[in-house]
Amino acid sequence: MNKLKLIILTTILSLSASIASAQSTESCTKSSGNIIKIEDAASSNPFKVSSGAATDACSEIPDNYRINIFKFGLCTANPLPANDLSSCSFLIDSDTAVTHVISGVGVGSTLNTNSTIAPGAYGYMVMLMTNKLEIKHTQTYDGTIYAKPNGGTETSGVKCWSLADYGTSFGNWGTEFDGKGSPDNSGLTCGAANATLVNYGYTSEIFDAIGPGEGEGSWMADTEDPFQQEAGTMDARLLQIDNVTTATSYADAKRMLVVLDFTTDKVVTPNSQIELKFKLTDSVSVDHSLSNSKIYAVKLGADPFQVDFVITN
Numbered sequence: 001m002n003k004l005k006l007i008i009l010t011t012i013l014s015l016s017a018s019i020a021s022a023q024s025t026e027s028c029t030k031s032s033g034n035i036i037k038i039e040d041a042a043s044s045n046p047f048k049v050s051s052g053a054a055t056d057a058c059s060e061i062p063d064n065y066r067i068n069i070f071k072f073g074l075c076t077a078n079p080l081p082a083n084d085l086s087s088c089s090f091l092i093d094s095d096t097a098v099t100h101v102i103s104g105v106g107v108g109s110t111l112n113t114n115s116t117i118a119p120g121a122y123g124y125m126v127m128l129m130t131n132k133l134e135i136k137h138t139q140t141y142d143g144t145i146y147a148k149p150n151g152g153t154e155t156s157g158v159k160c161w162s163l164a165d166y167g168t169s170f171g172n173w174g175t176e177f178d179g180k181g182s183p184d185n186s187g188l189t190c191g192a193a194n195a196t197l198v199n200y201g202y203t204s205e206i207f208d209a210i211g212p213g214e215g216e217g218s219w220m221a222d223t224e225d226p227f228q229q230e231a232g233t234m235d236a237r238l239l240q241i242d243n244v245t246t247a248t249s250y251a252d253a254k255r256m257l258v259v260l261d262f263t264t265d266k267v268v269t270p271n272s273q274i275e276l277k278f279k280l281t282d283s284v285s286v287d288h289s290l291s292n293s294k295i296y297a298v299k300l301g302a303d304p305f306q307v308d309f310v311i312t313n
Contacts, residue, residue, distance in 0.1 A: 164201025
């Protein structure tokens with residue numbers, strides 16, 4: 001059995017670390033169960049992560065993580081730099097995005113496929129998806145947290161949850177998302193522990209650049225260098241809505257093309273059984289900010305999900 005465990009979005013998130021200082025890669029300490037412990041309510045970094053560092057963000061397991069995939073498969077030739085998928089054989093091959101919801105704590109979520117991988121030796125794996133990642137999440141605390149959902153009336157309580165149809169972008173290029181993900185305009189709302197989850201739904205984070213945020217450097221559609229993964233090296237590129245043309249700016253970036261260059265070719269035979277699963281670990285960053293001596297839950301950041309690709313010969 002060849003089992004490939006890869007964090008499919010680590011490349012993109014790592015490249016953007018300089019513009020996402022609020023996003024955490026560690027879970028916050030808990031007072032019990034899933035209840036986040038507020039270590040210092042008067043600090044701009046009121047929580048602690050497992051390593052003991054103070055932080056304003058907690059990387060947690062979300063209730064649900066929704067992605068939209070156009071293509072997922074194996075290729076004999078590198079699809080980059082020409083965005084050429086002609087050498088690929090797919091498990092998913094669709095002009096319309098296949099929506100997949102990942103849920104559960106460490107539980108595999110089987111993807112509905114619409115095609116099969118042809119027998120052969122493959123040096124690359126490819127995934128083409130929208131650059132809009134969607135997360136639905138509730139979070140509880142051992143003290144009061146505040147929010148101004150969609151810039152409206154302030155709410156507060158020990159439980160906060162994601163707002164349906166709220167969005168932010170990773171690099172904050174352009175003006176569409178200005179002011180969002182802040183104490184004055186939150187992507188969450190808060191209430192009592194037994195509160196009815198009003199307007200609970202998916203918030204989104206759009207990867208509008210691979211590289212620096214607006215004002216920090218030149219806009220980039222590509223990774224500068226491949227990133228090492230367990231099974232090989234990975235590159236990513238933002239494409240336009242036609243699924244083929246490389247994006248020229250944040251405004252026309254609508255798709256994300258991820259290519260893994262295997263260290264060793266993966267062989268599929270006529271008798272091979274292929275299984276593709278998605279799993280959640282610490283896949284959402286719950287971001288906070290201190291304002292007027294209050295801790296605000298401001299937004300959800302899309303952190304990596306895990307893909308298990310299993311070939312049994």
